[in-house]
Amino acid sequence: MSLDDFYRQNILDHYQNPRNWGTLEHPDVSAEDSNPLCGDRIRMDLKIKDGRVEDVKFSGTGCSISRAAASMLSDEIIGKTLDEVKALNRDDVLELLGIELGPVRLKCALLALKTLKVGVYGIQGWKEEDES
C-alpha cells in the first residue's frame, strides 16, 4: 500500500475538517475515553429522540486515524437507533476508513467507537457480552 493510500484523501479530509466537531449544550449521552498509549482523548455527546440519535458532537485530541474515525462514525450514527449504534463493530469502522491497520494503530481507529459504546450502554445498562 502506498503512502497516498494509507493517508487517503478522505481520511485527511475528515482529519482536517472533522464533521460534527464540538460539544452539545445538554447532551442526553456524554462519554469520554482515552488511549493511554498515546494520550489520545475523545468525548462524544449525543442527543437522543424517540430512541434515535438526533444529533452528535465530538471533541478531543488525537491522530488523523482516531479523529477521522470519530468524524466518519459521527456522520454514520445520525438517525440510527440505539440498537443499531450498539451493533456497530470494528469492521464497520475499518470499512468507513477504507484501510487496513495493524493492532497498534487499530486502537487509534477504535477509540471513537469505544467511547460511543460506553456512552450508549451507559443509558441502557452495560452488557459486557455485547462488547465488540
Place this chain on the structure above:
Amino acid sequence: MTPTAAPSRRLDVAAIRRDFPILERKIHGKPLAYLDNTATTQKPASVLKALDDFYRLHNANPHRGVYLLGEEATAAYEQARETVARFVNARSARDVVFTRGTTESVNLVASAWGRANVARGDVIVSTEMEHHSNLVPWQLLAEEKGANLRHIPVDGQGRLDLTNLDALLDGPVKIVSFTWVSNALGTLNPVAELTRRAHAAGALVFVDAAQAVPHMPVDFQATGADFLAFSGHKMLGPTGIGALVSKREHLEAMPPYQGGGEMIREVTLLRSTWADPPAKFEAGTTNFADAVGLAAAIDYLTPLGMDAVHAHGRELACQAIRLLQAIPGVTVHGPPVTEDRGGVVSFTVDDIHAHDVAGVLDREGIAVRAGHHCAMPLHARLGVPATARASFAVYNESSEIERLAAGILKVKAVFHR
C-alpha cells in the same frame, strides 16, 4: 567524558551493519532505518548464534544437574554473570542479580529493600523525568508504607533542576532513585553529584541505567551508587534478561524478593533459610539461556569501545537535531546540541500528531517511536501530549538521519496539502 573529548576511535558502521540480519529487511519496499533503539535494539548474528548454540549443545537447568550438561549450563550462566560484572565494573560477580530487566530490578529493590527499610513518614525521592518503571514501584511502596514521594523537577530544556535539591533531600529520605540517561529526551544526569548529595543526606541511591549501560562506559563502583539496573534487550541482547547490580552489604541485609527454588539454603514445612546472594534473589528456574545471550551482546559491544559507542550516538543525535531544527515547524525537545547527551532525539512537527509523523515515516521504512515513551509526567511537564522520538544504536548511520529529515518533509507535505 566531556563533550569536547575526541573519541579514541570511530565505529566501523558499515562492518557493524553486516552483523545485524534484520537490517536486510525492506519495510514497505524501502530499506529499514531502525531508529527506535531506546525501546529495544536489534540483535547481531553473534547473539542469535549464542542462543542457538546454547539450546542446541548445552541446555540444562543450572545449579541442579551434576551431569556434564548441567555443569556446562552452570558454568555458562555464571560466566555470563562475570561478563556483566566486568562490563559495568561491579565489585564482584556476586553483586550481580539477574532479573527480567530494569523494571523487575526496580521492583525487586522497592519490594525487598523497601519493605524492610521504609516506614510511615519516610521519604522516597525520584525525578519528573523518570520512566514509569522508576515511578510506579515507588508509588506502590509509598502507598503500602505511608511514605511520602518527592520529585526533583525538570527545567524547560529537559534537565534536572537541582536548585532546591537540599530541601528535597531534607528529612527522613531513605532512597533517591533516578535515571542516568532520559529515555525520552537523551538528557545525561549528573550521577556522581546526585549520589554524593543523596548519601550526604543519609539516603541510598538507585540508578536506572537502562539507557546508559547500552550506550556509554558505565563504572558502577565509580558512581558510588547503591543499586544500578539495566535491561539486556536494549543493549543488543535478548528480551527477558537484565540485571540489578548492588553494593554487597545491601544484598546481604535485604530479605528475599520472591520465594521458590534456588534462593533457599534449607527448607522445612514451616520455615526456610536463604541462600547467599545473588542466588537469594533468583527464585525459580532463572532465564539462564538469555543470560548467555546477554553475555554475547556484551562480548559484541566491548571490542567496539564504549567511549566510541557513546560518541557515535551523540554524533548522530547532534546531526539529527541540526537537520530537524532547520525544518520550519519542527520543535526538538530536550537539552541543546552543545551539551553531552545520549543518542535520543524527541521532536514534534507543527501540530501534527506524533502518530501521524511516525505513520508517514513508517511508509518510508523509518521506525521511530510515537507517544509519551512511558514518561507521562515528563510530557505533562513539557506540555506536549505526545512526541516522536528517534534513538540510535551502533548500527545507525548518517544517511539514515538524512532519510529521517527527508521523511519529515514528507510528513509536512502529506498533512499540509
